[in-house]
Every structure is written in C-alpha cells, then in structure tokens.
Amino acid sequence: MSSLPVHAMSRLMKNWRGRALDGPGTLRLLNEGGRQQPLLWILNAAADTHHLEAAFGLDQPVIYGRSLHLLVSEGEDRLGPAQSVADHYTKTLAQHVSPGRIWLGSNCQGNEIVRAWLPRLAAAQFDVAGLCFVNNPVNADATGRPALLIYGDQDDRHNPFAQDEPAATARAQAAFSSYERRMVAAGHGQFFSPPVVFEIAEQMRAFWQAHPPTPDASQPAQIIPASPSRAL
Numbered sequence: 001m002s003s004l005p006v007h008a009m010s011r012l013m014k015n016w017r018g019r020a021l022d023g024p025g026t027l028r029l030l031n032e033g034g035r036q037q038p039l040l041w042i043l044n045a046a047a048d049t050h051h052l053e054a055a056f057g058l059d060q061p062v063i064y065g066r067s068l069h070l071l072v073s074e075g076e077d078r079l080g081p082a083q084s085v086a087d088h089y090t091k092t093l094a095q096h097v098s099p100g101r102i103w104l105g106s107n108c109q110g111n112e113i114v115r116a117w118l119p120r121l122a123a124a125q126f127d128v129a130g131l132c133f134v135n136n137p138v139n140a141d142a143t144g145r146p147a148l149l150i151y152g153d154q155d156d157r158h159n160p161f162a163q164d165e166p167a168a169t170a171r172a173q174a175a176f177s178s179y180e181r182r183m184v185a186a187g188h189g190q191f192f193s194p195p196v197v198f199e200i201a202e203q204m205r206a207f208w209q210a211h212p213p214t215p216d217a218s219q220p221a222q223i224i225p226a227s228p229s230r231a232l
Contacts, residue, residue, distance in 0.1 A: 005081040006088050008071050017049040018064070019226065022092040026085075027065050029096070029223065034061040037129070037208075037220040039103045040093075040117075042110025044069045048192040055194075055201035061223055063097070065089055067109035078112045086116035090124050099125035100221035101213060105132030105148075105204075107191065108158055115140055127218040130211050131176070132204050134191050135159070138171045147176040148207040150200055152186035180207060 010024035018028035030053045038061045041052065052062060065085070072078050104121070106114045111133070121128055131147040135158040138149070149172065151159040160168035161181065172179050182203050186196045 005068065005071060005085050009066050009085070012070075013046075013066055016046045017053065018062075021063070021096045022088070027063065027089050027092045030062040030064065031056065031058050031060055032223060032226075034059045036060045037101055037103060038063055038097065038223065039105070039204075040064070041104075042067050042106035042113050043192065044107060044109055045192075048197075051192050051194060051197045052201075055197045063093065065110075065113065067107065068112060069109040079116070082112035082116040085113050086120050089113075089117060090120040093121075093126070094124050096224050097126075098222045098224060099127075100219045101127045101129045101217060102221045103130055103132065103204075103208065104128045106134070108133075108135035108137065111136060111140070118143060126221060129213065129217070130208065132207065134200065135188075138168050138175060140175045143175055144177050146207075146211050147172075147179045148204060149179055149181045150191070150203065151181070151183055152188065152191065153183050154185070154187035154190075158188060180210075 006024050006026055009026040013025050016025070016028060018030040019032060021027045021029055030049065036059050041062055041064045043049070043052070043064055044067050049064065056062060068078055068081055072081055104114060104117070118128060128145055131143065131145050133147060134150045135155065136149050138160050151161070156162040184191070184196050184199050190196055191200060
C-alpha cells in the first residue's frame, strides 16, 4: 500500500509531543512510565496532546497517532489511506509494545483509521478491551466490544442520536457488544480543551472501571523501554 499518508503525516507531526515510536514520527508515546493499561488514540492537532496528557496524568500511557484530517479531501476515498496508516501503526506498535490488553479510541476524524486498525491489532495479538469515541457517527461494522460514545451538547450536527435516535440506537446495538452514551458541555472542536478534556478523561476512567477484565483475559500490554540507541 502507498506510504504517502504516513509521509504527509510526518511533515505535520514533526514537532508533536512524546517519544516517536517510528522514524517518521507519526505514532508517539506520552507518559511512558505509566503503569496503567495503554490507551491508543487518534487525534487531530498538536495542542490536543498537551491537554490529553494533562487530563490523564503521568500514570496513563497514551500512544497516539493522527487522523486523516486535512490529508484526504472530503469526498475522496479514505479506505485505502486509512488501511495504509493502520498497517504502519500496527507494525510500529509491535516493535515497542508487548502484546496484551489495550484501550482504543479517537475523535470523529479518526474513525476510518480505527476501523482499519481493529482487525490488524487483533492479528498482532493486541486485545482491544473497549472503545472510546468522541463524535462517533456509529456506522462501523460489528466490533464485538463495549464502547463509550461521547457527544457535545452544542454539537448536534455530529451526534447521530440527535439526528435520528432510533436509527442510531439500532446501529450502535449492532456495532458494539454494549455501549454507554455520555454528553459533555462542548461545541465542535472544544472536546480536547480544558475543562472538557478533564471531564472526558474522568468518563473514560469510569467506563474502564465498569468493564474490568474477566479472569481469562489477557494481561495488559506493556511498553517496551527504549534502549539508549533507540531513545530520542
């Protein structure tokens, strides 16, 4: 598959926070010393990384990539680029994180990458214990996983439940093994700024606590410490 999306992301993410796990710097690690189960996240902007790190605190490792926002024009095919990025992210992750249980989520622009990433993560022995989404349109295929769906009370345009609740409910029931829907006081583009990002982090923690691992679940994935030759 084409590597063009990764190259384009690399230019945009050159100075973003965290340890770059790949050469292009498109998959990065925050809170490397955290002991909690890792969170994989897709976001849009460099500023979001500061707020996300602060909201979760030092004990929560966050491995993040970037969405296709501004890289693929509206109306163009996103499946191919999303698959290319997901392939790259999976290969990179396997080099820096031991297989095991993780959380996965994104904002609305990251949905294509998450959809492409899910089966690749499973094939690489990463167990996605749950999904967390901001402004998810609920048009994904069946995932078999629980999901937390977060929407803004000032952003009905991106909330499918505000557009057609019965239809969105039916899609959500088909897409997820179970789901919880939460509202925050935010308009579009405000989700990752304080104080909203702190509320979202708390909601995500509560969701994780409500979905503890079963006795036969895999162990949490572990960050492989950077060797001196690999550290940036």
